[in-house]
Amino acid sequence: MSRGTxxxxxxxxxxxxxxxxxxxxxxxxxDGTLTDVVDDPEAPRLAPERRRILARIPAxxxxxxxxxGRALDDVRSKVGIEQAIYVGNHGLEITGPGLIRRFAPPxxxxxxxxxxxxxxxxxxxxxxxxxxTATLHVRPREDDRRHAELGEAxxxxxxxxxxxxxxxxxxxxxxxxxxATKGDAVLRLIxxxxxxxxxxxxxxxxxxxxxDAFRALPEGVTARVGPAGVATAARYLLPDTAAVYRxxxxxIGGFRGDR
Numbered sequence: 136m137s138r139g140t141x142x143x144x145x146x147x148x149x150x151x152x153x154x155x156x157x158x159x160x161x162x163x164x165x166d167g168t169l170t171d172v173v174d175d176p177e178a179p180r181l182a183p184e185r186r187r188i189l190a191r192i193p194a195x196x197x198x199x200x201x202x203x204g205r206a207l208d209d210v211r212s213k214v215g216i217e218q219a220i221y222v223g224n225h226g227l228e229i230t231g232p233g234l235i236r237r238f239a240p241p242x243x244x245x246x247x248x249x250x251x252x253x254x255x256x257x258x259x260x261x262x263x264x265x266x267x268t269a270t271l272h273v274r275p276r277e278d279d280r281r282h283a284e285l286g287e288a289x290x291x292x293x294x295x296x297x298x299x300x301x302x303x304x305x306x307x308x309x310x311x312x313x314x315a316t317k318g319d320a321v322l323r324l325i326x327x328x329x330x331x332x333x334x335x336x337x338x339x340x341x342x343x344x345x346x347d348a349f350r351a352l353p354e355g356v357t358a359r360v361g362p363a364g365v366a367t368a369a370r371y372l373l374p375d376t377a378a379v380y381r382x383x384x385x386x387i388g389g390f391r392g393d394r
Contacts, residue, residue: 143339143358143371144382150356151389154337158196158330159390162222162321162348163189163379164340165203165210168360171376172304180213188380191387193218198328200231202317204308204344206265224267225310225344226320234327238315239267247309250296259285260307269309276305304342317344318351337386339379340369358382 143150166172169181169189181189192199193216200220203210207223207230214221220231229236244266251262251269259281260271271289273282286300286307293300293309301308315323321338325331333355338348341360349357349368359369360379373379 141371142378143356143373144378144385146371147382147385148389150337151386154335154356154386155389157332157335158198158328160198160200160321160324160328160331160336161192161383161386162200162202162324162336162338164317164342164345164360165201165205165213167304167341168339168345168376168379169201169214181215185380186215188383188387189214189219190216192383194390196330197390198231198324198331200321200324202226202320202338202340202348204265204268204270204303206267209265220324222317222320222324224265225308226315226317226323227267227311229320229323236323240311240314243267243311246296247298247311250293250298250309254289254292256285256289267311268314270303271307271309273305273307282307302343308344316347316351318347318349321348322351339373339382345369 163169189199198220200222201210201214202222204225205223207221207228210223211221218232220234222229227239247269251264260273263270263272273285286302290300297312298309299312325333325336333352336352336355338352338355339358339360340348346368357369358371358373359367360373363372373382
């Protein structure tokens with residue numbers, strides 16, 4: 136599955152030259168990409184200097200999209216950039232300047248709440264009900280055995296209720312069966328943003344749910360955040376969140392009119 140191990144920072148000039156041919160979509164995951172993952176899922180927020188870097192991206196012919204598993208209002212409040220496009224619940228909700236989209240099946244909120252109340256969680260996870268999807272944050276984070284045991288215990292009830300269960304970093308994601316992915320969401324944005332194309336789309340993420348977007352953009356500029364040696368469909372690597380911002384600063388500096 137691994138496509139390459141080249142560091143995106145080393146390719147910033149070449150990537151910038153490639154993107155100079157027309158409109159650019161910069162799509163970024165939130166947790167683990169723009170902020171470090173922490174024990175409290177409510178805690179991550181952007182540092183002011185990082186927000187200033189991101190706020191320089193939106194411009195005529197250039198879009199910033201924050202693509203998150205968080206609920207739409209949650210991720211929008213944590214980023215706080217008015218000109219950005221926000222994708223919440225792994226692609227089930229999209230909003231931004233001139234954009235409002237919702238792709239959730241009817242009645243999903245009530246069905247999800249009933250499911251969460253019935254799951255045999257004991258003390259293994261923190262429940263984050265995001266109305267259309269849910270995340271079960273396994274604690275302690277480093278306990279791989281507990282992560283596997285939780286998935287085994289809840290998979291049957293989750294699927295019987297018409298949802299799917301997918302692993303994440305120290306978490307399990309519950310979504311409506313057949314629902315949108317981050318990859319679907321990015322392709323939908325490309326369809327509606329004038330001049331956007333896959334070849335001039337950047338997608339950076341760190342988790343298993345971001346692999347859907349990497350696979351959806353085989354000719355795009357895709358980068359996985361984290362250590363080398365992890366199987367990924369991304370073309371490039373970035374070692375940590377600090378490197379994400381170094382790349383974005385280099386990229387912005389190379390855009391015409393931003394020097």
